[in-house]
Amino acid sequence: MVGAIVSGLSAQLHVERPSGFVLDIALEAEAGTTVALLGPNGAGKSTALWALAGVIALAGGGISLDGRVLDDPASGVFVPPEDRRIGALFQDVLLFPHLDVAGNVAFALRARASSQRAADREAHEWLDRFELSDLAAMRPAELSGGQAQRVGLARALAAGPDLLLLDEPLSALDVGSRARVRRMLAEHLSGFAGPRILITHDPAEAALLADRVVVVEAGTVTQTGTPEQILRAPRTAYTADLAGLNLLTGAAGGGMIDVGAGPGLQVADRSVAGEVLVTIHPRAVSIHPSRPTGSARNTWPSTITSIETLGNLCRVQFEHPIPLTAEITVEAQRSLGLEPGTRVWVAIKATEIEVLPG
Structure with missing residues (x-):
């Protein structure tokens, strides 16, 4: 035991x-x-x-x-x-599909041996806490x-x-x-x-x-x-693989996120505001020898700090202005001549940035 x-x-x-x-x-x-x-x-x-x-x-x-x-x-x-x-x-x-919202919550209270009247009263108190009072009479299907x-x-x-x-x-x-x-x-x-x-x-x-x-x-x-x-x-x-995710914290507003360093990140969702957690997959971080002319809204110059080879993939690390990890193929790393100390441009599409309320 x-x-x-x-x-x-x-x-x-x-x-x-x-x-x-x-x-x-x-x-x-x-x-x-x-x-x-x-x-x-x-x-x-x-x-x-x-x-x-x-x-x-x-x-x-x-x-x-x-x-x-x-x-x-x-x-x-x-x-x-x-x-x-x-x-x-x-x-x-x-x-329970046959009960309304208030009835579903009251059922849990009745299971605690509360009286029907006490259960109904406390159920509405719980609905208030969860901002659900307006839905009390609705059925689950609605x-x-x-x-x-x-x-x-x-x-x-x-x-x-x-x-x-x-x-x-x-x-x-x-x-x-x-x-x-x-x-x-x-x-x-x-x-x-x-x-x-x-x-x-x-x-x-x-x-x-x-x-x-x-x-x-x-x-x-x-x-x-x-x-x-x-x-x-x-x-x-x-x-x-999970650790490869780029996790950043920042303050969002007007489609921009201030992560405390660099130019800030433009994101697709302009409605998000306040403290947020940002996740960016390493494969969404692209590397260019010169300033890119494509659709990516987030671009800046940076210097490679380290490169780690994992099979046919490379994890490329950047520390400034925003700490990030990019993932590219070994073939791409060789063709671009990338090594620690190489000066490159980093690009991230706004649609590749996931924003979670903090």
Whole structure:
């Protein structure tokens, strides 16, 4: 049995699926913190979440929450899902279609043994917190994806859980809805006293929402640390690919982002404003021997500080005026005669810059 911690989640998850897939990971999350399970599709992230929820049985290991044993196959202890006091939000929200928005939230409160009158009153209080009062009488089929996710989170928190599970809650949303729901998630997660487990394959989402990251690949943990530690010192090919992402912070307004150095970045979305996180894939950073004349709106001269060869690709590093990594082929590096100290022009299309509210 995994050692129980007094406040928070402690789990040793050993799951054997009929397909032959085996999950074997250790997971701890202190109260008031968000831990992201980050990994590629099929790594076992959702299997871990279902095991925590009690939907999938453990073959070994155990789970404790705030010192209470939820699952211990060795001693025959198993607390059913409905008694675990766990709230969950999935990418498919699964709201009750026959209930309106207020009824969906009230259902969670009734499950806590609240009276109907008290549940209805508290449900409307939760809707106020999530700016959903105007939607109280609407059915789930009438909601947008972002609205449905907000209702789902309100319902999950209204149940008064000891642990909150979030399974790719933003992946099914459009760009506009994703930004709003992400801000809402960050706000309400910070106010939830229990541990939170976030399932994601998006490193930017993990950086914005998580205190700590557990990287899961092929059913095992390959790296743990803060988002910054994972990106700064990757230990596997998967995390190395993630680490290649250019992550910048800045202030947005009028279609421009001030990242604290250089000319600023022009972006396609002129509506974004305030503190933001910027992600740029290394393949979106192009290198030219002279000033480019194409459609890229972001161009500036820079000096190559280092070049790292990875198979048939090269990672080209720049430090000034904006720290960036570009990824090009070895053939392109040779044909352009690039080496540390070479003076070149850097170009990035505005449409290749992803902006996330900070």
